[in-house]
Amino acid sequence: MGITRHGLRRESSVCWGFAVIFVTVGMHTLGFPRLVQAMDELAATLDEEVLIQMGTPSYIPRHARSFAFATQAEMDEWCAAARVIVSQAGAGSILTAQKARVPLILVPRLKQYGEIIDDHQLELARRLGQAGSVIVVENVDELAQVLKRTQHFGLVESTRKRQLISTLASLLTDLENGHREVAGKR
Amino acid sequence: MLELREAFAEHTVFYVTYLSARARVLTESERVYQIPNIGVNPLRLLHAAWLGWSILRRERPDVLVSTGSEIALPFFYLAWLWRIPTIFVESVCRLTSPSQTGSLVYPVSTIFLVQWESLVTVYGAKARYAGGLL
Numbered sequence: 001m002g003i004t005r006h007g008l009r010r011e012s013s014v015c016w017g018f019a020v021i022f023v024t025v026g027m028h029t030l031g032f033p034r035l036v037q038a039m040d041e042l043a044a045t046l047d048e049e050v051l052i053q054m055g056t057p058s059y060i061p062r063h064a065r066s067f068a069f070a071t072q073a074e075m076d077e078w079c080a081a082a083r084v085i086v087s088q089a090g091a092g093s094i095l096t097a098q099k100a101r102v103p104l105i106l107v108p109r110l111k112q113y114g115e116i117i118d119d120h121q122l123e124l125a126r127r128l129g130q131a132g133s134v135i136v137v138e139n140v141d142e143l144a145q146v147l148k149r150t151q152h153f154g155l156v157e158s159t160r161k162r163q164l165i166s167t168l169a170s171l172l173t174d175l176e177n178g179h180r181e182v183a184g185k186r
Numbered sequence: 187m188l189e190l191r192e193a194f195a196e197h198t199v200f201y202v203t204y205l206s207a208r209a210r211v212l213t214e215s216e217r218v219y220q221i222p223n224i225g226v227n228p229l230r231l232l233h234a235a236w237l238g239w240s241i242l243r244r245e246r247p248d249v250l251v252s253t254g255s256e257i258a259l260p261f262f263y264l265a266w267l268w269r270i271p272t273i274f275v276e277s278v279c280r281l282t283s284p285s286q287t288g289s290l291v292y293p294v295s296t297i298f299l300v301q302w303e304s305l306v307t308v309y310g311a312k313a314r315y316a317g318g319l320l
Contacts, residue, residue, distance in 0.1 A: 091279050094320055095189060123281050128320060163317025168193035171297055172249055175271040179248040
């Protein structure tokens with residue numbers, strides 16, 4: 001427990017005896033008030049607790065608990081304690097959320113609202129949505145319905161990461177051996 | 187890069203990255219060279235190239251791997267000059283269009299991996315799809 005440098009009381013997830021809906025907008029300098037406000041308004045109507053990592057504060061939640069930024073370790077802890085994660089569609093946020101093995105709802109930042117410089121988040125989210133490993137919500141009005149559905153949402157394992165790691169491992173060994181022969185290091 | 191750690195667990199590794207709080211944490215368990223952020227500044231790029239030259243001359247690595255972004259530039263070109271094999275892993279965020287760094291290091295990379303099949307034809311014959319982090 002303690003006061004963070006943003007003046008928000010830090011809560012330890014260990015104090016929570018129940019699962020929460022964890023919302024994250026990432027460590028981007030641009031705020032994401034569209035998502036933060038939508039989830040804050042939902043928080044007033046839901047029985048569940050909502051915790052929002054809100055980034056640069058542009059809309060201050062009134063119903064949900066919130067904080068601005070956190071360390072990677074703190075983010076991992078919050079994600080692990082969540083019943084479901086609602087996240088922007090940045091690669092780092094998705095990786096953090098997927099490590100927790102908890103249902104993930106992606107709300108891509110959109111260029112048209114000035115939330116991001118281009119629509120690569122939208123592109124990435126839609127591709128992952130097609131693969132079935134996440135739910136994608138482009139219109140925040142749909143969040144209420146989707147959150148009810150995720151009670152029954154199962155996790156889809158992706159083999160892509162395993163494939164990349166094993167390919168990289170064998171390439172490294174081959175190149176290293178090849179270079180050592182050439183460089184006469186054996 | 188750290189998401190791919192398992193791939194180089196068996197090897198002796200040193201890292202080159204930008205000065206940051208995260209890099210400082212990494213120094214607790216790994217050998218790390220921290221250099222100033224290049225951004226889009228050509229003078230900083232030259233400075234990074236000078237630092238890269240001394241790091242590579244000292245370490246003489248057998249392979250160089252990078253996930254970008256612009257920090258890869260001076261190192262990949264230096265590695266190419268010194269015939270050190272390189273592997274570039276394009277960002278998982280690039281589905282249909284190349285990154286700037288990827289386009290610039292593509293000509294000199296030994297191996298060029300993309301994380302989505304849709305990107306293979308965008309780059310060319312050298313690009314390989316081998317899975318992806320997401």
